[in-house]
Amino acid sequence: xxxxxxxxxxxxxxxxxxxxxxxxxxxxxxxxxxxxxxxxxxxxxxxxxxxxxxxxxxxxxxxxxxxxxxxxxxxxxxxxxxxxxxxxxxxxxxxxxxxxxxxxxxxxxxxxxxxxxxxxxxxxxxxxxxxxxxxxxxxxxxxxxxxxxxxxxxxxxxxxxxxxxxxxxxxxxxxxxxxxxxxxxxxxxxxxxxxxxxxxxxxxxxxxxxxxxxxxxxxxxxxxxxxxxxxxxxxxxxxx
Amino acid sequence: xxxxxxxxxxxxxxxxxxxxxxxxxxxxxxxxxxxxxxxxxxxxxxxxxxxxxxxxxxxxxxxxxxxxxxxxxxxxxxxxxxxxxxxxxxxxxxxxxxxxxxxxxxxxxxxxxxxxxxxxxxxxxxxxxxxxxxxxxxxxxxxxxxxxxxxxxxxxxxxxxxxxxxxxxxxxxxxxxxxxxxxxxxxxxxxxxxxxxxxxxxxxxxxxxxxxxxxxxxxxxxxxxxxxxxxxxxxxxxxx
Numbered sequence: 090x091x092x093x094x095x096x097x098x099x100x101x102x103x104x105x106x107x108x109x110x111x112x113x114x115x116x117x118x119x120x121x122x123x124x125x126x127x128x129x130x131x132x133x134x135x136x137x138x139x140x141x142x143x144x145x146x147x148x149x150x151x152x153x154x155x156x157x158x159x160x161x162x163x164x165x166x167x168x169x170x171x172x173x174x175x176x177x178x179x180x181x182x183x184x185x186x187x188x189x190x191x192x193x194x195x196x197x198x199x200x201x202x203x204x205x206x207x208x209x210x211x212x213x214x215x216x217x218x219x220x221x222x223x224x225x226x227x228x229x230x231x232x233x234x235x236x237x238x239x240x241x242x243x244x245x246x247x248x249x250x251x252x253x254x255x256x257x258x259x260x261x262x263x264x265x266x267x268x269x270x271x272x273x274x275x276x277x278x279x280x281x282x283x284x285x286x287x288x289x290x291x292x293x294x295x296x297x298x299x300x301x302x303x304x305x306x307x308x309x310x311x312x313x314x315x316x317x318x319x320x321x322x323x324x325x326x327x328x329x
Numbered sequence: 330x331x332x333x334x335x336x337x338x339x340x341x342x343x344x345x346x347x348x349x350x351x352x353x354x355x356x357x358x359x360x361x362x363x364x365x366x367x368x369x370x371x372x373x374x375x376x377x378x379x380x381x382x383x384x385x386x387x388x389x390x391x392x393x394x395x396x397x398x399x400x401x402x403x404x405x406x407x408x409x410x411x412x413x414x415x416x417x418x419x420x421x422x423x424x425x426x427x428x429x430x431x432x433x434x435x436x437x438x439x440x441x442x443x444x445x446x447x448x449x450x451x452x453x454x455x456x457x458x459x460x461x462x463x464x465x466x467x468x469x470x471x472x473x474x475x476x477x478x479x480x481x482x483x484x485x486x487x488x489x490x491x492x493x494x495x496x497x498x499x500x501x502x503x504x505x506x507x508x509x510x511x512x513x514x515x516x517x518x519x520x521x522x523x524x525x526x527x528x529x530x531x532x533x534x535x536x537x538x539x540x541x542x543x544x545x546x547x548x549x550x551x552x553x554x555x556x557x558x559x560x561x562x563x564x565x566x567x568x569x
Binding site: 104110111202206222232233237241 | 344346352356359436440443462463466467468472473474475476478483484491495498506
């Protein structure tokens with residue numbers, strides 16, 4: 090811990106929710122109004138999405154700190170970029186300035202904030218956010234799972250064998266990070282009996298929200314910023 | 330749909346988050362300020378917990394509608410109580426009054442709101458809420474899962490064989506509805522290699538929040554309103 094503990098700022102990892110600016114929490118809105126520095130990911134396709142969701146709540150005097158992270162299979166450039174971002178954030182904290190790092194959805198639900206956790210030695214506070222998981226369920230008005238059923242969150246980049254086994258043994262699943270894996274995921278959902286009731290939700294709660302039954306999703310399209318919610322009814326489940 | 334469609338009220342299923350009143354969303358606060366009727370579960374141990382979380386945001390003129398649901402293994406009394414509640418709510422909707430039904434956490438993440446979905450034929454709008462899942466992760470400052478790992482939400486009442494198989498095949502899990510199943514769950518977590526890093530979070534983000542490593546949880550105690558977050562590090566996982 091650098092400097093005088095009582096003078097060091099706090100790093101707030103702030104979940105800003107899935108897209109609708111009204112789905113920030115009251116706590117997130119308060120923190121964003123108060124902090125001196127607001128950092129946010131600003132990379133590639135989803136450039137500054139978290140910032141765009143939260144912008145109306147950020148204080149006019151806040152220092153903005155966009156953080157560009159190279160997207161590559163090789164992890165080294167990304168690590169170097171997070172190292173550099175952590176150094177910049179730490180300089181603000183050491184100067185006694187509170188910093189908010191904006192996270193689309195929730196900071197600890199598959200978010201990039203985890204890469205800052207290990208790199209910052211100051212006090213860290215986490216403000217949870219609405220995830221794409223519950224936002225997608227709200228958008229289609231359907232429970233994620235019933236009563237005492239398992240719910241699995243499955244990242245699409247997982248191996249097909251792993252996904253197949255996990256899908257066969259659950260009534261309810263949410264597939265995240267679909268993107269370029271869409272065709273393979275669709276085939277797996279058909280194979281495991283999940284396709285009939287699966288729904289593709291893109292940009293949940295955002296201005297560009299689109300809801301499409303999996304069976305109706307065009308074969309030459311790819312879903313963006315999407316989650317696929319699957320639920321095999323009790324009958325299908327009992328006979329699986 | 331009874332009555333004139335344009336005069337019928339809307340039922341809002343409103344997630345009020347896990348306990349901290351500041352973790353309501355801006356949208357939930359707005360809806361609660363505006364609706365004419367606020368219904369909420371008022372049963373047993375967690376009597377009116379959702380109401381207590383949200384109370385400061387409810388309009389002074391709102392009609393309060395506590396709903397008592399009998400807790401019993403036999404489902405018939407509960408079904409009858411939800412039928413009666415739906416009838417009362419429908420009478421308000423048919424009279425043109427908007428109704429909010431308060432849900433601790435999120436309405437569609439293992440919430441009782443699902444029992445109203447099938448019973449109400451008016452327009453229903455869902456306001457997602459912060460779940461105990463992300464609230465618990467925020468409380469301990471630890472990611473729920475890393476990168477492309479599976480995350481399983483496992484209700485403790487599931488059979489031990491099912492739980493064992495699911496725990497053996499995942500790095501990350503969240504055990505919900507622990508209550509009287511605690512001893513059995515602890516044994517299963519020890520057996521499957523999840524116990525060392527498991528944490529019991531009670532009343533996440535609430536005034537009575539308590540965080541206890543599983544290994545330190547007293548054997549003669551039972552956790553209340555708790556979730557157990559499990560994460561087997563990469564090394565344990567790779568050798569499992």
